[in-house]
Amino acid sequence: MPAAELRTLIETRVEERLGGRCPAALGWRPRPAAQTAATGIPEVDALTGGLPRGALTEVCGPGSSGRTALLLSLLAEFTRRQELCALVDAGDSFDPASAAAVGVELGHLLWVRCGKVEQALRAADLVLQAGGFGLVALDLGDVPSATARRVPLTSWFRFRHALEETPAALLLLTQEALTGTCAALTLQLAATAPKESLGLPAHARRLGGFSVAVEVARSAFARRPGSGMRTAFLADL
C-alpha cells in the first residue's frame, strides 16, 4: 500500500476512534464563525463585520480621535436592543448627557465610576464574572500610556478567558494597544484636523467635527489585517 494511502487510512481510523471525544483529532478544526454585533456606524461595520461577541476588542487612539463616539454608538445599539451594558470608567469621565443625546438608554447601563486603574480592573472582573451583560466597556482612555502598560498581561488573558463561550463583548478604550494577542480585534483610530467653519462669527457656529480614520491593527478573523483595512467616518460635534 502506498505511504500516502496508508497515512490517510491511519488518520481516518484514529479520528473515527476519537471522534466522540475529540473532533478532527489529526486535522484542522474549523473555527466557528464569530457572532458579531452592529456598532451603529456603518463604515466601521463594513470594515470589521461588527463587534465580536465572546471576545475582547481594543479601540486605541489619542484624545479627540473618536473612541468615545464609537463607544457611545455601541452603547446606544446594545441598549436599543434592551441588552444590559456595563461601563467601567477608570477616569470617571463619562458624560451621561452626551450618551443620552446619541440614544443610550441610561437605565440599561451600569456605570462604575473608578478612581484608579486597579479598581477598574477589579470592577471589570466582577462584571464579567456576573455575566448577563451584552457589552462590557472598560474605559482607560484617560489613563496615561505609561500607567496602562503596567497592567499585567495576565489580566487581559483572564478577561479573554472569562468571555469565552459567552455572548458578551468586552470593549477596551486605550491610548495605545495593550492587550497583544488577547484582543480578537484591535482598531486604531485617528482624527484629522477639524473642519473649518468659515463665514459665520464664532458665537454663531459649532466646530465642524473630525474625519475619523479607522484602521484594523489586529483581527483574529482576518488573515492579513492592516493593508487596505481602513475606513473613515465623519464625526460631528
Next chain:
Amino acid sequence: MFFAAIYVPDFVVEAVVRAEPRLYGARVAVVDGTPPLVKVVAANSKSRAAGIEAGMSKPEAETMPGLVLRPRSPALEAAAHRALLECAQAFSPRVEETAADTLLLDLAGLEPLFGPPPTMAQELARRARELGLEARVAVAANPDAAVHAARGFAGVTFIPAGREAEVLGSLPLEVLFPDPHAESAQQLLETLDRWGVRTFRALAALPSVALSERLGAEGLRLQTLTRGVASRPLLPVEEPLDFEENVELEHPVALLEPLAFLLNRMLERLCARLAARALALNELTLTCMLEQSIADFRLQNAELAGRDPQDSAISNLQSAIHRRTLRFPLPTRDARTLLKLLQLDLESHPPGAPVARITLAAAPAKPRPPQGGLFAPLSPPAEKLELTLARLAGVVGEGQVGSAELEDTHRPDAFRMEKFGDAIQNAKLKMQNAKKLALRRFRPPRRAQVSVRSGRPIEVRFGPIRARVVELAGPWRTSGEWWTGEGWARDEWDVALEEKGGVALYRIYRNLESGEWFVEGSYD
C-alpha cells in the same frame, strides 16, 4: 371536628437551644435573676435527670459536670414563640395562643389540604422540628383534651373521638395546670393527693355532686377536663405578619466573621419562616445594638420614655445603634445570597463597637419569579446582580455604582446615581445620529490659564498642556439657579488646540463670578 395542640416542653430552654444548635442533646439549664441571687429557672430533661431543678442557685448548678448554663432571654423566647405560631398558622387560619409554649389549632376543613388528622399531626411536628423546636403534637375532638394530651404524652398523639377519657386516664393531675408550681394549683393537688386521687382516671371516677360540695365549681371544671368532654370556643389569634429574629449575645462580638456566623443562622430561620408562609422578602433591616448602648438602653429605657426625641441622651443612644437596610428589586428568600449581601454591606459599613444584640427584620412580599421572554436578551439573575452591585460598591465605594439619571435642569453635568436595575424598562426605539463626538468630562473641571485677545482665547494652559487655539466657537453664555444661592453663570467655548500628536478639541469656560477659566472636558 378535630383540634390539634402543639406543646414545646421546657420551652425556655428550647428557645435558647434553638439559637445555639450545637447545644442539641446537651445538658442545658437557664438561669435568671440579679447577681448574686441568680437561680436556675428552667432545665431540659437531661439536666433534670442529672439532678438539676428549678430554684437551684447558679453556683450550685455549676458544680454539675457537663452542664451548660445560659441566661434567660425574653427575646429568644419571643422569637421561638413567633416561629411556633407561624408554623401553626401555615396549617390553619384559626390558631389560639393557649400559653407561650402551647398553641391550639382548629383542624376543621383542612383534611382535603393536608390529609387525615394523624398525618396532619405528624406534619406539624416535622415543621416545628425544621424551625428548631422539638414539639409534642396531639389531636383530639375537643380543645382541652388535645392540650392535655400534648402536655402529657411525648411525640405525636391521636385521640379518636369518644375515647378521650380512656386515653387521658393515665395522665397525672399536674397536666391539668399550665403552671403546677403556682400556689392555687399546689393546694388543689395536695388535697387530691391526700384523697389518693393522682390521675385523670381517678378524678373522673369521683361522684360529681360530692366533688362539687368539697371543691366547688373549680373541682367540677377539672373533672370535666379529665373526662375529656369539656367544650369551649377557640380564641383565635389575629397577629400581624411580623418577621423578626433577635439574638442577644452574652459576650459582645467585635469581628465580622463570628457575626456572619450568627447572621447565617438567623437568616436561615427567617427564610424558613417566610417559606412556611409562601412569602419572600424585599427589604431586610439589620439592627445591631452596640456594646455600650445595650447597658445604656436598659438603664435609660424607663427614664427616656417621656423625654423629647431631640434630647441628647436619646440621640446618643441612637448613635450607638447600627442599622443597615438592604432593599431588593425582586423578592427573595435565598439565605446564602442574603448573607453575602449583609457581609459585603457590613464590610463597607462596619459597626463602630462590639455588637451585643442583633435584630433582623424582613419586609415580607409575595415571591415573584422573573419572567424571561423567549426572545428577550440575557440579563444577570437578580440575586447575582445584587451581589455584583454590592461587591462593586465595596471596590469603588457606595454611590459610585449604578445607572445615571439626568436631572431636569440646565446645570452642567447634572445627574444623579440611581440603583441599577430599578430603572430597567423596555427601551424605546431611538434613532439618533451615532456619529457624534462625545464629551469626556474632567471631574472636577481643571483650572486653566487662558490668554485672550480681542475677547477670544488664543492660548490655553492646563496641567502639562500648553497649546495654541487653532479653531474656536463661542462664547455661549449660560446661567441659572441664581434664586437658590447655588447658581452658575459662565461663558463656554469649544476650542481646537494644537497638541503634539495633532489637534484636540476641548470645552473650556470662564466663570463669570470669579473670572477664572476651567477646562470642562475633551471631545472624543
